[in-house]
Amino acid sequence: MSQMMSTCAGDASSLGAEFYRTHRETIYRRTDRMFAALMAVQWVFGIVAAMVISPRTWAGVESQMHPHVWAAVVLGGVISLPPILLAVFKPGHAVTRYVISVAQMLTSALLIHLTGGRIETHFHVFGSLAFLAFYRDWRVLIPATVVVALDHFLRGLYFPQSVYGVLTASSWRWLEHAGWVIFEDLFLIASCLRSDKEMREIAQRAADLHVAKEAAEGANRAKSQFLANMSHEIRTPLNGVIGMAELLIRKGGLAERQLRYVHVIKSSGDTLLTLINGVLDFSKIEAGKLELSRSDFDLRGVVEDVVEMLAPKAAVKKLEFLCHMHLDVPARVCGDVDRLRQILINLTNNAIKFTEEGEVVVAARLEQSSDDRLFVRFDVRDSGLGIAREQQDRLFKSFSQLDASNTRKYGGTGLGLAISKQLVELMGGTIGLQSEVGKGSTFWFTIPFLRPTSRSPETTRLTSIPPTRGLRVLAVDDLPAQREIMREQFQAWGFVADIASDGTEALTLLRSAATAAAPYHLAVIDMHMPLMNGIALARAIKGEPSLQQTPILMLTSMDQPLDPNEMSAAGFAACLTKPVRQSELFDAVATALARGGLTPSVAQPEPAASANAVAETSVLTDLRRLRLRVLVAEDNEVNQEVVKEILTDAGCTVTLVSTGAAAVQAVASHEYDVALMDCQMPEMDGFEAARRIRNAEGHAQPVECGALPIIALTANAIQGDRERCLSAGMDGYVAKPIDPDLLFQAILTLVQRSLRQAAVSAPAVARATEHTVKLAATVPGYEAPINLETLLRRCRGKATLVESLLGKFDAAIGAQLDELRGAFTRIDGAAVSRVAHAIKGASANLSANAVSSAAAELERLGAKGEWESANESLQRLETSVRECLEYIPTVASSAKQRAVEVKA
């Protein structure tokens, strides 16, 4: 301990000396610059003074430039220019200070001459000495004093009047004048020495503070790392708890009471997992380890997913839960979809949590757009209690809840808003709050998304308006916000939209329209309204002959589902549960109108929910039918049990091993259809095991046809793990705690892909080979930066996978090259080798052979420390990467075209 303290003290001492030197250097440079400016000003001043005092010399009526003007220009320049140049080109050097010191005194002498020896000009000497003390270097005063003394001595000898104003002066008078200068010097020197001493003390204090700050930050980083590790360690046993509870629920056969207990275990586990995830996120952000991903995604879909996911919670509290998607919201954007979802869930969850009655509205709109950015603003508005202004500042701080009792009442770590704020800021956005006590709150944030790199045809569906222009729709809802959302939405689709706040008003409007021979083509009615509810209103409409042909759409809350028979009897065309997705509403409207014969061109809506349900069940059914042989490499016994149970339930035959080495051996000696690989195992981890399996197979990565599909299992849900798994030769990735459905889906996808590959790849490869041969024949020696044929084969003909790989390469390579250059600057061979290795792997995946071979060479040279060759290799790599990036759009479009051909 004492050794550590003495080391720290030594560090602080040398750091203090370094701070002192740096600060002193800064002062020297700054004062040099000030003197350079002063010198220039004095030079100009001298010229101006000469031109004012003695512009010309006369003889009769003739005149010419006075020699003083020439002296001001020439001698002023000779004196001033060298120090100015030194201050510009050699700032901080001792010679610069000393030359400035001498030049300043010579300037005094010149100015005294130019002003006719005025005694007042002598004060320039004293002012200059004081200014020289700005250097806080007493030695600078010495040459200045010597110049003054020498000047007085020489003038006293040869021209006493010019300096003493008398014809004759004592030969010792120069000593008197020099004495006064030294008198001033004494104070200035004392001042310089004291300043220097204080400067050293301040530098030492700053160094002490710096060392203490570094130590505190180091401790904080260690704490964050500890939290991250602990979170990871906690997740592993929690996986067992949640997994086993899930199995118990799925297996069935439990008494109602037991089932309730198991549900409590499951929900407690889920809650704990959420909390741990929060702590993990926070730790990663604090430790600066959080990496954002970037991909194109359906923005509207994400917002609506979040709203749909949280709708049950709002329904339990009987809150009106609305989603207001402004029409300008871009359908697709490029950004980190998971982090956006996390922020939205957090804010919306809070809004629901802290609102006892009224409504919660999630809104999104395009705030601003530029050539490459789409600034989208999200608002989460609630009608809760509101937050006092003085409390608002604390909200976004870590571990801060408004009231400690909130933690007990509502749960949570108090990290949610802090994490949201940091995530928003990481994405380059801003977050804020508007709130008033008693009136509710609006949490908002803006994210500058990138424009999508590709345009999906699905995104244009809602903007392709069917022939609805001019059709009339009446929206009936007692909630003003919901009415406005519907009106805006319908008007955007080309309808003439009217709104009514209750049944009576709706009936009045419907009757007036019918009387005026302009009946409404559709009525959208909210179920829950005061006085007359939706069903009563629908019956009233269907009961009037002039209105009964009007198709009716019913909107109802999740907590009060309608009986289908009752719905049918009331004559509804469709019934939708709020919050309604735009796409759902669109489809329901289209169906209702089509039934009325109004828009025959509109396609029938897909029964999305039921299709999902079918899909969910079909995954398990398909899996059971395949009766797969699965190798599970997992060291934790509880997790082994969980995975085994889940897979056995899916009809799989499971072989369990506890180490990576055992997994490699098992694959070598037995046949498996798929392997699940825990990443962190003793002796040999999952990455190494996957690499050895691939090496043994002799396949490139990811797997080609005939190779064993490997799915990684990891509790470390950190960006970068996925890439690490893929680069190790694994094909998929499932995070712990394991969600059985996700695991089933991952296994099925990989196995089906493998089966399809066997059927599809052969002709595609043949065509690709043929194409390559043709190309090679046309352009001798030509090799494309990316070998599309190999890439397509590796991606089993999937254009989306090709695009995804290209996108990832494109997104990562810039930072990797920067890292490489940084490593070169630091002469860090290990880092060069490591980064080059990563580039080699990524480019090999893309079949970017030139990049890959350049990276491999660089990896070798970096490891050996052959910097000269490595530098050339880096240049080759940069050139190859540039060519590769330029070639990516061509590859992407060719891949799409090829995929279409393959499908055809």
Place this chain on the structure above:
Amino acid sequence: MVRATLWTIAVVVWASASALCFARLWKYEAAAGPAARSPTAWPQDTSVLQERGLPTLILLMHPKCPCSRATVEELAKLMSHAQGRLVARVLMIRPDGVAKFWERTDLWQTAAAIPGVTVVADAQGSESRRFGAATSGQALLYSPDGRLLFAGGITGSRGHSGDNEGRSLVLALGRAEIIPTAAEPPQTPVYGCPLFAESFACQPDGMGPCRK
């Protein structure tokens, strides 16, 4: 080592260049104009009035000569110390063909403001020629009986005011503190611009008047 030597050489060259320029400036400031060949007795044909009973100081000046500012400053000190024991007549040369009030410069105004000093224009420099002056700042002190007591400048160098021999002599002679004994009156160098263009033309390098 080489670098230090180069720096030393550069600094020495710079210091030498500065010293050379200063030396040249000193040389100019110490360069006196040609001495006057003034009449030893008050000229009869002059239009300048001689003060009765008091010594009269004649000061011949170029109204635009910047060096003569120091002469006027010295004149002010001199008149102040003389306390009315002499009068001064300042003749500002006014060449032919110049604009009206050409000679009414700040130098005229300053001189005219000194008590006991009368400033008059010297048309075509006829009085300056009469009194044999060639350099601005030429002072001539005549006794009440018309004898030349002093001829020379009352500044110690070009454009520099301050104690000087000329001023001291004029003051002492004016107060009759000393009696000139030599046949020739005492003389001092005169520092200032040439009064006439012809003497201007022969100034070497324009740095000082021609000594004829």
